[in-house]
Amino acid sequence: xxxxxxxxxxxxxxxxxxxxxxxxxxxxxxxxxxxxxxxxxxxxxxxxxxxxxxxxxxxxxxxxxxxxxxxxxxxxxxxxxxxxxxxxxxxxxxxxxxxxxxxxxxxxxxxxxxxxxxxxxxxxxxxxxxxxxxxxxxxxxxxxxxxxxxxxxxxxxxxxxxxxxxxxxxxxxxxxxxxxxxxxxxxxxxxxxxxxxxxxxxxxxxxxxxxxxxxxxxxxxxxxxxxxxxxxxxxxxxxxxxxxxxxxxxxxxxxxxxxxxxxxxxxxxxxxxxxxxxxxxxxxxxxxxxxxxxxxxxxxxxxxxxxxxxxxxxxxxxxxxxxxxxxxxxxxxxxxxxxxxxxxxxxxxxxxxxxxxxxxxxxxxxxxxxxxxxxxxxxxxxxxxxxxxxxxxxxxxxxxxxxxxxxxxxxxxxxxxxxxxxxxxxxxxx
Ligand code: NCD
Numbered sequence: 484x485x486x487x488x489x490x491x492x493x494x495x496x497x498x499x500x501x502x503x504x505x506x507x508x509x510x511x512x513x514x515x516x517x518x519x520x521x522x523x524x525x526x527x528x529x530x531x532x533x534x535x536x537x538x539x540x541x542x543x544x545x546x547x548x549x550x551x552x553x554x555x556x557x558x559x560x561x562x563x564x565x566x567x568x569x570x571x572x573x574x575x576x577x578x579x580x581x582x583x584x585x586x587x588x589x590x591x592x593x594x595x596x597x598x599x600x601x602x603x604x605x606x607x608x609x610x611x612x613x614x615x616x617x618x619x620x621x622x623x624x625x626x627x628x629x630x631x632x633x634x635x636x637x638x639x640x641x642x643x644x645x646x647x648x649x650x651x652x653x654x655x656x657x658x659x660x661x662x663x664x665x666x667x668x669x670x671x672x673x674x675x676x677x678x679x680x681x682x683x684x685x686x687x688x689x690x691x692x693x694x695x696x697x698x699x700x701x702x703x704x705x706x707x708x709x710x711x712x713x714x715x716x717x718x719x720x721x722x723x724x725x726x727x728x729x730x731x732x733x734x735x736x737x738x739x740x741x742x743x744x745x746x747x748x749x750x751x752x753x754x755x756x757x758x759x760x761x762x763x764x765x766x767x768x769x770x771x772x773x774x775x776x777x778x779x780x781x782x783x784x785x786x787x788x789x790x791x792x793x794x795x796x797x798x799x800x801x802x803x804x805x806x807x808x809x810x811x812x813x814x815x816x817x818x819x820x821x822x823x824x825x826x827x828x829x830x831x832x833x834x835x836x837x838x839x840x841x842x843x844x845x846x847x848x849x850x851x852x853x854x855x856x857x858x859x860x861x862x863x864x865x866x867x868x869x870x871x872x873x874x875x876x877x878x879x880x881x882x883x884x885x886x887x888x889x890x891x892x893x894x895x896x897x898x899x900x901x902x903x904x905x906x907x908x909x910x911x912x913x
Pocket of ligand 1: 624738799
């Protein structure tokens with residue numbers, strides 16, 4: 484080493500902005516050992532640090548990304564504080580995440596898998612009540628948020644649609660949110676107007692999760708989609724940095740793709756191809772946000788060109804309920820993703836995703852059911868991942884993620900090893 488050991492270590496701690504205690508913990512050594520390495524070389528108590536420590540510390544300090552990672556994860560305190568919105572523990576947008584914090588959330592989701600797979604139970608949220616406020620149609624988001632809360636030991640109160648809520652009598656978002664805060668410990672809100680969930684969030688101090696605000700965002704869906712992509716890629720031996728992601732369909736009103744493209748843009752060198760029927764293109768402000776980290780975005784109007792070589796095809800439903808007038812015909816048959824399309828343009832390692840629901844009515848030309856027994860179709864693995872992700876969101880927002888591991892007990896009831904015929908086939912092939 485050209486500089487003294489003392490100068491080297493002091494410099495490392497300064498750059499990482501860590502105290503001696505935290506630095507020692509971080510590099511996995513005793514504080515007493517670190518103290519002896521930090522003494523002047525001539526002193527009696529001085530010890531030379533092992534070469535492996537020197538190499539490890541140099542690597543962190545010289546590598547900008549690692550430096551950022553080590554600084555953030557120790558410095559920032561609990562994840563709920565690092566993703567907070569104006570000091571509140573809420574999840575309104577994927578903009579709250581960095582690559583590090585999103586991956587930290589995924590580690591919590593991994594911890595939840597034995598509960599999600601019905602091997603273990605936990606009661607860390609015993610006594611807590613979730614208010615599920617859905618003012619728009621929903622099956623999976625509403626039920627999976629409810630199920631995730633229950634699987635952590637909490638209970639759920641639901642209200643669905645405007646008709647059965649006091650909003651039908653003219654009650655404001657502020658009053659509704661403030662009233663609910665006295666009844667429940669967290670709220671998940673879905674509402675047809677962009678920005679409305681943030682309005683709910685401003686009227687309360689309890690955690691609010693955006694379950695979809697009109698054509699705005701759907702952060703929990705994007706989180707489970709990214710988690711699915713990373714899980715599938717790890718099985719296939721692929722990295723997300725540098726991957727090719729094709730998004731197909733209603734990219735104008737589809738809130739799931741609005742959140743997902745921004746989240747994926749935390750990774751590097753991704754090629755996005757955006758394929759939509761005329762008039763349903765991704766809004767420019769989102770394209771601009773996603774154009775970072777060396778990511779390339781290409782807009783296409785034909786499936787054949789857009790899908791060639793894609794690692795992920797993310798199809799979406801045409802959101803006709805959001806059309807002001809007949810602004811688009813929707814999918815014409817040449818937009819349909821079917822087994823023939825995938826076979827023609829993609830390889831055996833492409834994965835096909837969709838946030839669901841898919842419109843299976845004749846003429847809708849949404850994702851075809853002829854892929855149902857094709858292992859490339861990841862849609863049900865995707866929906867299954869909604870549970871560990873939503874459990875992780877609640878655990879983090881309510882600050883109990885550290886209690887989960889030791890709270891688990893074996894499940895008492897019997898349940899099938901695979902919940903759907905599709906996943907037994909998939910695991911058979913794995
Ligand atoms: C989506 C939604 O509601 O935004 N569904 C979902 O939550 N998984 C997609 C859609 O309705 O097309």
